[in-house]
Amino acid sequence: MASIEIANVRKDFGAVSVLKGIDLSIASGEFAVLVGPSGCGKSTLLRLIAGLDDASGGDILIDGRRVNDLPPRDRDIAMVFQSYALYPHMNVRDNMAYSLKLKRTPAARIAEAVGGAAAKLGLEALTERKPRALSGGQRQRVAMGRAIVRNPKAFLFDEPLSNLDARMREQMRFEIRKLHRDLGATSVYVTHDQIEAMTMADRIVAMNAGVIQQVGSPLELYDDPANMFVAGFIGSPAMNFLEGQAKRVGTGVKITVGGKAFCTLPLALALPDDGHVTVGIRPERIGIGADRNGTTEAIIDLVETTGAANVVHADLAGQPLKIFTTQRLQLAHGERVPLAFDAGHVCLFDRASGGRLR
Amino acid sequence: MRGTSLSRTIKWTLHYAALLAYVAVALFPLYWLFKVSITPNDILYKQGMALLPSKVTLDHYATVVGKSDFLLYFRNSIIVSGVTALASTLLATAAGYAFSRFGFRGKFWIVGLMLVTQMFPLVIVITPIFSIFGVLGLTNTLTGLIIIYTAFNIPFATFLMQSFFDGIPKELEEAAMIDGATRFKALVEIVAPLTLPGIVATVGFCFTGAWGEILFALLLNSSPSASTFPVGLLLYSTRGTVEYGPMMAAGVLALLPVCVFFFLIQRYLVQGLTAGAVKG
Numbered sequence A: 001m002a003s004i005e006i007a008n009v010r011k012d013f014g015a016v017s018v019l020k021g022i023d024l025s026i027a028s029g030e031f032a033v034l035v036g037p038s039g040c041g042k043s044t045l046l047r048l049i050a051g052l053d054d055a056s057g058g059d060i061l062i063d064g065r066r067v068n069d070l071p072p073r074d075r076d077i078a079m080v081f082q083s084y085a086l087y088p089h090m091n092v093r094d095n096m097a098y099s100l101k102l103k104r105t106p107a108a109r110i111a112e113a114v115g116g117a118a119a120k121l122g123l124e125a126l127t128e129r130k131p132r133a134l135s136g137g138q139r140q141r142v143a144m145g146r147a148i149v150r151n152p153k154a155f156l157f158d159e160p161l162s163n164l165d166a167r168m169r170e171q172m173r174f175e176i177r178k179l180h181r182d183l184g185a186t187s188v189y190v191t192h193d194q195i196e197a198m199t200m201a202d203r204i205v206a207m208n209a210g211v212i213q214q215v216g217s218p219l220e221l222y223d224d225p226a227n228m229f230v231a232g233f234i235g236s237p238a239m240n241f242l243e244g245q246a247k248r249v250g251t252g253v254k255i256t257v258g259g260k261a262f263c264t265l266p267l268a269l270a271l272p273d274d275g276h277v278t279v280g281i282r283p284e285r286i287g288i289g290a291d292r293n294g295t296t297e298a299i300i301d302l303v304e305t306t307g308a309a310n311v312v313h314a315d316l317a318g319q320p321l322k323i324f325t326t327q328r329l330q331l332a333h334g335e336r337v338p339l340a341f342d343a344g345h346v347c348l349f350d351r352a353s354g355g356r357l358r
Numbered sequence B: 001m002r003g004t005s006l007s008r009t010i011k012w013t014l015h016y017a018a019l020l021a022y023v024a025v026a027l028f029p030l031y032w033l034f035k036v037s038i039t040p041n042d043i044l045y046k047q048g049m050a051l052l053p054s055k056v057t058l059d060h061y062a063t064v065v066g067k068s069d070f071l072l073y074f075r076n077s078i079i080v081s082g083v084t085a086l087a088s089t090l091l092a093t094a095a096g097y098a099f100s101r102f103g104f105r106g107k108f109w110i111v112g113l114m115l116v117t118q119m120f121p122l123v124i125v126i127t128p129i130f131s132i133f134g135v136l137g138l139t140n141t142l143t144g145l146i147i148i149y150t151a152f153n154i155p156f157a158t159f160l161m162q163s164f165f166d167g168i169p170k171e172l173e174e175a176a177m178i179d180g181a182t183r184f185k186a187l188v189e190i191v192a193p194l195t196l197p198g199i200v201a202t203v204g205f206c207f208t209g210a211w212g213e214i215l216f217a218l219l220l221n222s223s224p225s226a227s228t229f230p231v232g233l234l235l236y237s238t239r240g241t242v243e244y245g246p247m248m249a250a251g252v253l254a255l256l257p258v259c260v261f262f263f264l265i266q267r268y269l270v271q272g273l274t275a276g277a278v279k280g
């Protein structure tokens, strides 16, 4: 197990700057999830940690030792590729044993390690098969097995579940977490799926356009996002953003949306001079119906139901609003309903910069 | 029902008739070569157009093997083609790998230059090569031919190998390097086995190219000791007379190594070795 320290790391491809100064430290044994939209530089950062690409600047430390100039094989890190990258001419057992063979591990020891990994991943019956005779999920597990036989300093996962179907993905998510619990290995897991990030991470690292936006536990990012990017990226259905006005009244802040009273925050915040703000509120923090003492009215547009819950699409003073509720409501298109907003969970953002107003 | 099965039979018949015609056209020259090589001289001209000779003899083969320098030419050809094939493939593999995997300064120009070399007919460089080789003492040597053939083979063979390497996902090597291999070891243990069909195809391409080449072989190497067999074949046609029998017999013999060669390598030419490497 090892800690990973990344200090002011940059990566340029020619004139294009892909990573613009990344600072991150991952504690020994931690399960960190890198999350961000496609093309934000997640794979690039992982490849720098693995040593497959050279950083254009900054330092990468594994267990306190600078590894920038070490080739991948000397970093003692295992990686599960976005594409699995199984050796097609080797069967499952040889795929998993390859790294141990390179290290001249005694055959008995290899057999034991490979057998153990195969058992853990449910691959015992497949050890003689070539990768082409495996299903996607099985290949994925072999790729995982290839990593865990090694007992490396750290694991890197690059969207290992992105090609699996929903059910398989859910199951593998669980398996990987269990594996981490059993092995306790430092892991960096890349995904663009915020559900994966929320459910798996000890700590989430939210990235956008080559810059880290926020680092924290899943609930920190969920409840207390640093900016509109994180607020909008984490959570499904996504946070509502409404254009509004904020004005200081006494010790609190009074918010209006479309000229109508929205709610009053019991906090003093630094507000922009003109009072223009973006109001963020999560869909499940909005109460719907007369019994909630709602004061603001919205017009119902559409209701989506999953059975367990409903997502109500409504119109609030000309702006779209989503409401998540487990109540089974009978709502008609065009109906006016009163809404109640949970003031404790309203976030205000600077409209120009997208930064959180605190 | 009857109608469809009838039309299926007709389609099937036409299908195979077309294939048969194709095979017949492709193989007829070879058959004729073989037929003439076993026809005795006395009936060769009398029964010129008959599909089967009325008498069969191996005399021509005996003449070729026993009473001519054919075996020497044959040996020369094997050496020249074999060394050319190995040298070209080795160099083309190394270059193709570099072109496929690395970005480096001047890559564009090197590739461009290699393409340019493929645009000219070889004839126009014969004179300069002849005079250069004369000075270097490379005329009338097998080494000279090997150098020429290798040089001419390399550009195309390199492009061929590059495209084979391009077909191998770069992650496979990277996975191997993370597993603890050096780049060279990853190349040898992971990439090379997967590129084997490509390497074998390139060897075959270079070998057959050198095996049948006659222009340079004729002009650069006039002495029998350094002649290859295509030049040897020409010796059967002197001014005025052509000894068809021995010439065809020699031709049949010359085909054998190529046939054996392709028979040996055909199983490596099967594609699909990389299936299953990456999710697709």
Ligand SMILES: Nc1ncnc2c1ncn2[C@@H]1O[C@H](COP(=O)(O)OP(=O)(O)OP(=O)(O)O)[C@@H](O)[C@H]1O
Pocket (backbone or CB within 6 Å): A013, A016, A018, A036, A037, A038, A039, A040, A041, A042, A043, A044, A045, A192
């Ligand atoms: N070799 C390269 N040359 C130039 N640009 C590159 C290269 N590799 C990656 N990039 C660019 O760097 C950016 C980040 O790529 P990266 O693969 O890290 O994205 P990602 O966050 O992993 O995305 P995804 O979720 O789609 O895998 C992209 O805009 C990509 O176009």
Ligand SMILES: [Mg+2]
Pocket (backbone or CB within 6 Å): A042, A043, A044, A082, A158, A159
């Ligand atoms: Mg990626």
